[in-house]
Amino acid sequence: xxxxxxxxxxxxxxxxxxxxxxxxxxxxxxxxxxxxxxxxxxxxxxxxxxxxxxxxxxxxxxxxxxxxxxxxxxxxxxxxxxxxxxxxxxxxxxxxxxxxxxxxxxxxxxxxxxxxxxxxxxxxxxxxxxxxxxxxxxxxxxxxxxxxxxxxxxxxxxxxxxxxxxxxxxxxxxxxxxxxxxxxxxxxxxxxxxxxxxxxxxxxxxxxxxxxxxxxxxxxxxxxxxxxxxxxxxxxxxxxxxxxxxxxxxxxxxxxxxxxxxxxxxxxxxxxxxxxxxxxxxxxxxxxxxxxxxxxxxxxxxxxxxxxxxxxxxxxxxxxxxxxxxxxxxxxxxxxxxxxxxxxxxxxxxxxxxxxxxxxxxxxxxxxxxxxxxxxxxxxxxxxxxxxxxxxxxxxxxxxxxxxxxxxxxxxxxxxxxxxxxxxxxxxxxxxxxxxxxxxxxxxxxxxxxxxxxxxxxxxxxxxxxxxxxxxxxxxxxxxxxxxxxxxxxxxxxxxxxxxxxxxxx
Ligand code: HEM
Numbered sequence: 157x158x159x160x161x162x163x164x165x166x167x168x169x170x171x172x173x174x175x176x177x178x179x180x181x182x183x184x185x186x187x188x189x190x191x192x193x194x195x196x197x198x199x200x201x202x203x204x205x206x207x208x209x210x211x212x213x214x215x216x217x218x219x220x221x222x223x224x225x226x227x228x229x230x231x232x233x234x235x236x237x238x239x240x241x242x243x244x245x246x247x248x249x250x251x252x253x254x255x256x257x258x259x260x261x262x263x264x265x266x267x268x269x270x271x272x273x274x275x276x277x278x279x280x281x282x283x284x285x286x287x288x289x290x291x292x293x294x295x296x297x298x299x300x301x302x303x304x305x306x307x308x309x310x311x312x313x314x315x316x317x318x319x320x321x322x323x324x325x326x327x328x329x330x331x332x333x334x335x336x337x338x339x340x341x342x343x344x345x346x347x348x349x350x351x352x353x354x355x356x357x358x359x360x361x362x363x364x365x366x367x368x369x370x371x372x373x374x375x376x377x378x379x380x381x382x383x384x385x386x387x388x389x390x391x392x393x394x395x396x397x398x399x400x401x402x403x404x405x406x407x408x409x410x411x412x413x414x415x416x417x418x419x420x421x422x423x424x425x426x427x428x429x430x431x432x433x434x435x436x437x438x439x440x441x442x443x444x445x446x447x448x449x450x451x452x453x454x455x456x457x458x459x460x461x462x463x464x465x466x467x468x469x470x471x472x473x474x475x476x477x478x479x480x481x482x483x484x485x486x487x488x489x490x491x492x493x494x495x496x497x498x499x500x501x502x503x504x505x506x507x508x509x510x511x512x513x514x515x516x517x518x519x520x521x522x523x524x525x526x527x528x529x530x531x532x533x534x535x536x537x538x539x540x541x542x543x544x545x546x547x548x549x550x551x552x553x554x555x556x557x558x559x560x561x562x563x564x565x566x567x568x569x570x571x572x573x574x575x576x577x578x579x580x581x582x583x584x585x586x587x588x589x590x591x592x593x594x595x596x597x598x599x600x601x602x603x604x605x606x607x608x609x610x611x612x613x614x615x616x617x618x619x620x621x622x623x624x625x626x627x628x629x630x631x632x633x634x635x636x637x638x639x640x641x642x643x644x645x646x647x648x649x650x651x652x653x654x655x656x657x658x659x660x661x662x
Contacts, residue, residue: 176387178386185208187207190247190536190539191535194235194533195236196210196239197224197225210239214240214241214642215241216640218642219645222514223546227547230251232250233531234250235247235248235529236248241382242378242642245540247542249542253529254543256529256530257543258601260519262522264521265521266522267518267519267520267600268604269522270518275377276377276392279380279388280373280377296608298419299419300350304490305490308488308618310354315346315618315622316622317358318341319622319627323657327659327662329656332652333655334652335652339449340454342453343445343453344363344366344367347442348442351441366402370442373447374644378642379395380395383395402439417434448612449615452507453616454647455506455507455647456620457629459506460563460629461635462635466631469563469564470624470629473499473621477496477499480493493614497586497588499589499621500587500613500617501563501564501566501567503620504587504598505564506563507596510647511545511549511597513644514643516548516600516601518542519542520540521538521541545597549595554595568585588613589609592605627655628656628658629653629655630655630656632653636651
């Protein structure tokens with residue numbers, strides 16, 4: 157008995173050791189079967205350990221690597237390799253190969269596989285079906301987005317409730333708030349007004365757990381990604397226990413659940429409507445809905461607070477919003493909101509500068525025989541290949557004064573500065589926030605662009621309008637820089653601003 161358990165322990169230790177060594181070799185030292193003609197940014201000398209050093213550097217310094225590679229290679233029409241400590245190296249294409257990238261069939265290059273590995277979805281998304289089927293995309297496109305007009309008034313009602321509760325109604329004293337956490341609170345309330353409806357969206361315990369679930373997915377995914385593949389089955393369940401904890405606490409009946417059930421009838425598939433899977437879908441959608449809009453709004457209010465002309469900007473927004481509201485008989489209709497193009501512009505400008513995922517369009521080679529790039533290099537199956545949005549968004553040849561926050565850049569009084577490919581899509585006097593292009597990839601671009609962006613845009617525009625109408629933001633001397641974690645970026649979680657309710661609004 158003693159011997160056999162000692163043997164089992166020894167075998168287990170050997171298995172862990174071999175898996176770890178294999179993982180370290182393939183992640184830090186191997187070329188991952190990529191052609192030698194592709195340079196690795198940060199490791200061009202090919203010296204001993206240089207790929208390992210560049211890979212380690214990608215943990216905190218992907219920004220430098222991405223921007224350096226863009227200047228050094230992309231602008232000279234050359235592909236290069238960007239190390240990624242988390243999910244493995246990515247082949248970055250010059251922008252001229254974007255059309256080639258978008259045209260590839262999903263049986264050759266698949267974008268979902270990249271998302272699956274970034275989010276370690278097999279472990280963090282609670283149920284295998286949530287990862288492999290398209291119910292979320294279908295429900296978002298077919299139900300949620302189509303009904304946008306039906307719940308605009310509800311969202312405004314919840315925004316009013318959430319801001320009064322979180323930012324307060326004091327018109328004389330300034331109140332200091334933390335941009336990220338106050339937006340996390342507000343976004344989770346207003347999103348849940350749509351996702352689970354009233355009264356569950358006012359249940360403080362439910363909201364607290366939904367917020368925590370949304371916050372932990374990416375952190376857990378980052379840790380799980382760094383566990384060798386053969387050991388994930390053992391360690392991932394330990395790491396993702398927070399996921400499960402917050403999911404169990406949020407499971408209750410609601411509207412998104414109803415839509416998912418309806419959808420399963422339309423698909424005639426009973427396995428899509430078990431209580432278990434529907435509840436799991438709900439937790440997963442909380443992640444998509446809460447975290448991305450929270451970061452976007454936290455970025456925005458820091459940009460506004462640091463903008464020298466904030467009071468002029470707010471006055472301009474108020475003029476447009478009030479004019480369009482008046483034209484719509486005082487109703488927050490979907491059409492009125494669509495005409496408030498300066499809201500689109502302010503949000504688009506902030507997302508241009510701080511879009512939270514650096515990768516713009518990134519796909520994984522799934523064809524068994526790999527794929528050959530237009531520049532001739534052959535990439536084996538499993539390679540990640542695509543473009544990053546962050547350096548494009550800051551390219552002076554595309555956006556004049558690209559490092560400066562110019563809130564009305566994308567509407568009538570700013571657009572003349574823009575060198576871009578939007579001309580056909582310009583609606584009224586500006587560009588809708590949801591319009592993606594090879595120069596604006598904050599929602600990605602092409603057929604896998606974010607399906608939730610129509611819902612998000614409605615919410616973000618209503619929040620910005622509400623802030624401009626009802627609050628003042630005290631100026632801050634400078635915009636705190638975002639922090640990069642591998643290839644995502646977000647505002648410092650503790651960045652603070654001061655706000656005050658406008659006189660005459662309560
Ligand atoms: C400001 C808010 C948002 C931003 C910036 C954003 C950004 C993105 C990006 C960049 C992707 C592509 C990821 C990739 O290809 O790896 C994506 C995908 C996705 N987003 Fe969003 N998103 C936002 C809001 C939302 C909302 C509110 C929902 C749900 C209602 C949502 C649902 C999804 C889903 C389901 C996908 C995966 C699509 C697919 O696999 O084809 N997103 N989002």
